[in-house]
Amino acid sequence: MGAQRGEPGRSMQSDASALHLILTGDPALFAIVRLSLFVSLSAVTAAALIGVPFGAMIALTPFRGREVAIVLLNAMMGLPPVVVGLAVYLLLSRSGPLGALGLLFTPPAMIIAQTILVTPIIAALTRQTIEDLWAEYSDELTAMNVGGLDRVATLIWDGRFSLVVALLAGFGRAAAEVGAIIIVGGNIDGFTRTMTTAIALETSKGDLSLAIGLGIVLIAIVIAVNALAWVARRAGEKIAG
Amino acid sequence: MFIRVLLFLAALTASFAPRADAQEKSIVVASTTSTEDSGLFGYLLPIFKQEMGIDVKVVAQGTGQALDTARRGDADVVFVHARSAEEKFLSEGYGVKRYPVMYNDFVLIGPRDDPAGVAGKDILTALQTIKAAHAPFISRGDRSGTNIAELKLWQEAGIDIAGGGPWYKEIGQGMGAALNTASALNAYVLSDRGTWLAFKNRGDLAILIEGDKRLFNQYGVMLVSPAKHPSVKAALGQRFIDWLISPDGQNAIAGYRINGQQLFYPDADDPNA
Amino acid sequence: MTSDLPIRLQAVSVHSGGVTILDRVTLEIDAGAPTVLIGPNGSGKTSLLRAAMGLLSPNEGCITWGGAGSVPPIRRALVFQRPTMLRRSVAGNLSYALRIARVPQRARRIKELLQMVGLAAFAKRPARRLSGGEQQRLALARALARDPDVLFLDEPTTSLDPASTQAIEEIIRGIARCGIKVVMSTHDLGEAQRIAGEIILLHRGRVIERAPAEAFLHSPKTPEARAFLARELLV
Numbered sequence: 029m030g031a032q033r034g035e036p037g038r039s040m041q042s043d044a045s046a047l048h049l050i051l052t053g054d055p056a057l058f059a060i061v062r063l064s065l066f067v068s069l070s071a072v073t074a075a076a077l078i079g080v081p082f083g084a085m086i087a088l089t090p091f092r093g094r095e096v097a098i099v100l101l102n103a104m105m106g107l108p109p110v111v112v113g114l115a116v117y118l119l120l121s122r123s124g125p126l127g128a129l130g131l132l133f134t135p136p137a138m139i140i141a142q143t144i145l146v147t148p149i150i151a152a153l154t155r156q157t158i159e160d161l162w163a164e165y166s167d168e169l170t171a172m173n174v175g176g177l178d179r180v181a182t183l184i185w186d187g188r189f190s191l192v193v194a195l196l197a198g199f200g201r202a203a204a205e206v207g208a209i210i211i212v213g214g215n216i217d218g219f220t221r222t223m224t225t226a227i228a229l230e231t232s233k234g235d236l237s238l239a240i241g242l243g244i245v246l247i248a249i250v251i252a253v254n255a256l257a258w259v260a261r262r263a264g265e266k267i268a269g
Numbered sequence: 270m271f272i273r274v275l276l277f278l279a280a281l282t283a284s285f286a287p288r289a290d291a292q293e294k295s296i297v298v299a300s301t302t303s304t305e306d307s308g309l310f311g312y313l314l315p316i317f318k319q320e321m322g323i324d325v326k327v328v329a330q331g332t333g334q335a336l337d338t339a340r341r342g343d344a345d346v347v348f349v350h351a352r353s354a355e356e357k358f359l360s361e362g363y364g365v366k367r368y369p370v371m372y373n374d375f376v377l378i379g380p381r382d383d384p385a386g387v388a389g390k391d392i393l394t395a396l397q398t399i400k401a402a403h404a405p406f407i408s409r410g411d412r413s414g415t416n417i418a419e420l421k422l423w424q425e426a427g428i429d430i431a432g433g434g435p436w437y438k439e440i441g442q443g444m445g446a447a448l449n450t451a452s453a454l455n456a457y458v459l460s461d462r463g464t465w466l467a468f469k470n471r472g473d474l475a476i477l478i479e480g481d482k483r484l485f486n487q488y489g490v491m492l493v494s495p496a497k498h499p500s501v502k503a504a505l506g507q508r509f510i511d512w513l514i515s516p517d518g519q520n521a522i523a524g525y526r527i528n529g530q531q532l533f534y535p536d537a538d539d540p541n542a
Numbered sequence: 543m544t545s546d547l548p549i550r551l552q553a554v555s556v557h558s559g560g561v562t563i564l565d566r567v568t569l570e571i572d573a574g575a576p577t578v579l580i581g582p583n584g585s586g587k588t589s590l591l592r593a594a595m596g597l598l599s600p601n602e603g604c605i606t607w608g609g610a611g612s613v614p615p616i617r618r619a620l621v622f623q624r625p626t627m628l629r630r631s632v633a634g635n636l637s638y639a640l641r642i643a644r645v646p647q648r649a650r651r652i653k654e655l656l657q658m659v660g661l662a663a664f665a666k667r668p669a670r671r672l673s674g675g676e677q678q679r680l681a682l683a684r685a686l687a688r689d690p691d692v693l694f695l696d697e698p699t700t701s702l703d704p705a706s707t708q709a710i711e712e713i714i715r716g717i718a719r720c721g722i723k724v725v726m727s728t729h730d731l732g733e734a735q736r737i738a739g740e741i742i743l744l745h746r747g748r749v750i751e752r753a754p755a756e757a758f759l760h761s762p763k764t765p766e767a768r769a770f771l772a773r774e775l776l777v
Contacts, residue, residue: 066285073278122342122500130500132343133297133328164626170597171620172642172688182638186629214297214328217311232445233306234452234470 046241056218061249064222067135067209068202071142072150075198079147080191083154084180088162101155104148109141113208116141120212133214138222141208146198153194157187189261196257203250223249295324296505299336299344301414302443304488305329307463307532312525317512323505331443333412339363339491342498345506350414350461350488364491369542370513371522371533372487375418376465377478378448379404379457387457392481393426400428403436405456407447410439418486419459425483448474461486466527487542488533490514513537545691546607546617547723548572549594554603556589556747563589565747566603571692575739576714576724578755580731580770582777585744587727588623591694594725595620616643619690623697625681627669632661632680635669639687655683659713675706682713686722693717695726699733711736731771735759743767745775 049057086097118124120132120140131137161183169179184191206224213220215229223246230239304310305327314325330338332349336358339347347364349355358364377395379387385404387395399406408430409416423430430437440450444464451458452472460468465476478484490510495503512518519535526532536542549571556564564586571577571594579587592598593605596615607613628635633652640648656662659679664672669680678698685693695714699707714737718724728734734741738755743766751758751767762768769775 062285066282069278069282069285073282076278122498124341127342127500133326165628167597167622168626168628171595171615171622172639172684173615174642178642182628214326216326216328217305217314219324219326229305232302232443232449233464234445234448234468236470 046238046245049241050245057245059218060221060223060226061245063135063220064203064224064246065249067138067142067222068199070139071146071202072195072199074139074143075146075150076195078143079150079198080154080184081180082147083151084158084184086151087155087158088180088183098152098155101148101152105152107145107148109145109205109207110211112144113141113211116144116208116212132212133216133220135213135220137212138209138220141212142202142205145205145208146202149201150194150198153197154184154187154191157190157194158183161187192257192261196254199253200250203246203253294322294505295326296345296502296509297326297328297343298346298348298509299328299330299334299338300348301332301335301350302329302445303350303413303415303461303464304348306443306445307461307467308527309463309522309525309533313518313521316521317509317518320517321508321512323508325509331409331411331413332415332417336363339493342493342500345493345502346490346509347493348488348490350486351417352487352489354412354414354417355489355491358491363494363497365494367489367491368510368514368537369539370488370490370537371519371535372485372542373533374462374479375415375459375484375486376462376476377457377484378451378460378465378474379477380455381473381475383477385457388477390478392422392478392483395478396423396426396428399457403434405436405438405454407451407454407456407458408437408439409444409447410441411443413443414486415444415459415461422459422483463527463532466530466532487536489542544608544610545573546613547691548608549692550606551593551600552603552605554593554600554605556586556593556598557601562747564593564600567747567749568603569742569749569752571723571725573691573721573723576718576726576737577740577742578734578738579725579727579742579744580729580734581744581750582770582775583729584746584777586747587744588696589747590744591620591696591725591727595694616688617690618692618694619685619688620694621678621681621685621696621698623700625677625684627672627677627680630669631666632656632669632672633665635680635684636687639684643688645687645689651687655687658686658716659683660709673706675702675709678702678706678710679713682710682717686717690722692723692725695724697727697729700729707733731759743770745770 086094086101116137117132119126120129120137121127165183169182174182204224206228209222210225210228213225215221215225223242227239227242230242310327317323317325328338328344332351332354335347335349336354338344339358340363355367359367377387377392385399385402387398390398408419420430440447444460445468447458448460448464448468449470452470452474455473490513492503492506492510493501495501514537519537522533522535523531551567551569554564554567555562567590579590581587589598593600595618596613597620604611628638630638636652636655637648640651645651656665659682661676661679661683664676669677672680699710702710711733714724714726735755740752740754741758742752743750745766751762751764758767759771762771766775
């Protein structure tokens with residue numbers, strides 16, 4: 029049984045278990061894992077570049093409607109992925125405003141959708157972290173005449189452990205997500221198929237054991253990323269204190 | 270310090286970037302879940318790539334959704350199996366020309382012990398029997414080719430299924446999901462043979478009715494009109510279509526087997542298809 | 543180079559939540575021997591220090607530093623009663639303070655400062671893991687890193703054990719000998735006696751008496767001062 033295997037990069041062997049695919053180094057499986065990591069890590073990086081400064085700014089700048097902004101920001105952590113996927117799809121469709129970019133059904137479209145989902149998480153958690161730290165540090169930093177950008181940089185650095193957890197939360201959300209990327213990516217074999225979309229596909233094909241196997245691989249990868257972050261923190265503590 | 274962390278993160282991310290293959294020669298084909306789930310594309314496309322050097326990116330949705338994707342200009346070629354919907358697409362000016370490619374058939378799937386007693390009947394009588402018995406029946410309800418065919422059969426059987434009833438369950442999802450649900454609920458479901466043969470979670474289900482000529486399922490392929498959407502890769506798309514209806518393509522389609530059984534029957538030269 | 547001294551408070555009043563914390567305080571702080579603020583709890587010692595540091599804006603009156611109003615706190619430093627350690631090592635905290643104050647040759651200066659406050663052995667330890675007394679010493683070193691003209695200290699030894707108290711007082715005397723103006727508050731008369739050049743008694747936000755240490759302690763002029771020395775002025 030099993031369709032004839034095409035060139036590397038095409039469909040995984042359909043009746044092999046996930047373990048078998050790992051052990052034989054199935055190139056399709058590794059391509060899928062690689063794409064998943066690329067999309068999710070890119071999204072987290074972009075979301076951090078936007079979300080950390082934004083969250084810090086909201087934490088430290090008094091402005092009218094700040095409380096409302098915080099409530100909205102927290103609420104956006106729960107943006108439904110399918111809705112974001114649909115919105116991005118309509119934006120990037122050839123018939124949509126950004127159609128000329130030709131991004132629909134490509135990995136960049138998936139990164140865009142996931143960045144939208146992850147940024148509120150990172151921004152909201154950053155805001156809370158920086159606000160708590162500022163409550164603690166404001167006297168000292170004001171007495172030391174630390175202002176403006178220096179102040180933000182200091183709070184971000186001293187809050188680094190909490191911020192890393194915020195990034196990991198964002199990564200977890202991105203890696204687990206399927207609703208948005210399946211709409212904007214199209215789950216194209218060998219091109220926009222990730223771990224989660226592959227699991228969705230194998231489930232709908234009735235190959236539940238392969239789907240579960242892939243699910244375990246995905247969880248293992250997320251655990252590995254978290255473990256790496258922990259190791260990096262330990263190393264950092266040893267060096268800097 | 271912060272900069273160093275960001276650079277590391279960026280480098281890590283970039284290391285996972287997919288190779289920038291020559292994405293120049295590629296087309297997007299909007300097709301159905303039945304062609305994807307049956308494994309036909311997994312078999313066919315590498316052959317095409319080898320012969321013509323063009324990457325075919327298949328976005329597998331239901332027929333209705335695939336045609337809508339093409340209407341928006343997000344696909345270059347559309348490859349589905351609902352003639353009436355395809356003709357409508359053409360009449361709206363979104364397609365250039367419809368080419369018949371292949372056919373397969375639908376089968377009625379149900380619990381092995383057949384509580385409604387449909388085995389041996391023709392499909393229309395079987396549907397009437399299912400309705401009379403209020404036996405649980407799963408419908409895709411997603412404007413797919415299979416769904417359109419199913420609704421047409423209810424209509425031919427003289428049944429107004431719109432009212433439905435709790436026994437008739439529309440799940441709004443693809444063939445695989447419908448089979449999963451039928452397996453879990455021990456219900457009846459109309460499926461294309463290809464997806465059924467490739468399906469692994471059968472539970473107690475089996476084929477109860479097949480071969481009825483009303484269960485014949487024709488596939489057609491169309492190039493999305495560059496007049497409506499100038500971004501369509503017309504030349505490359507047409508090459509894919511030409512290959513599908515060429516002897517090479519037709520032989521390739523006939524050569525796809527599951528368990529030694531042929532799934533799709535090429536009929537590009539059939540004037541009635 | 544302009545100095546922040548003398549610091550002049552003119553009819554400074556601070557109100558908060560309906561309570562008058564500082565009541566028309568007129569005061570001049572000049573270079574010289576340490577000035578020690580004493581008074582019962584709630585008398586306004588902390589607020590006076592914060593105002594003189596520039597952290598507390600008066601509701602009435604004005605404050606000038608070296609003749610200029612609103613001078614940023616570059617040449618003055620304040621050690622809080624409960625200082626906050628940055629989440630870095632001991633050396634990291636000092637390095638930070640030095641960088642902010644734009645002091646060159648940080649590595650050498652860190653060593654000197656740690657030596658001065660007796661924390662040289664703890665350079666790499668996370669600052670938050672120090673004991674109360676050690677953190678107070680680090681806060682002192684951090685304040686000195688700014689090379690201030692004036693050093694404010696808010697009850698630096700209140701929550702410390704006798705050994706740490708002695709160590710801190712020793713360091714403060716050393717700082718004063720270096721020519722830095724020390725302005726500190728305490729509720730320990732003995733400490734006032736040990737450190738002060740002059741003593742200022744505060745009560746309910748007002749300056750009651752101000753005199754050289756010996757004069758104040760042995761021949762106080764006001765009834766409040768006499769009551770305070772007799773430990774009968776509580777609030």
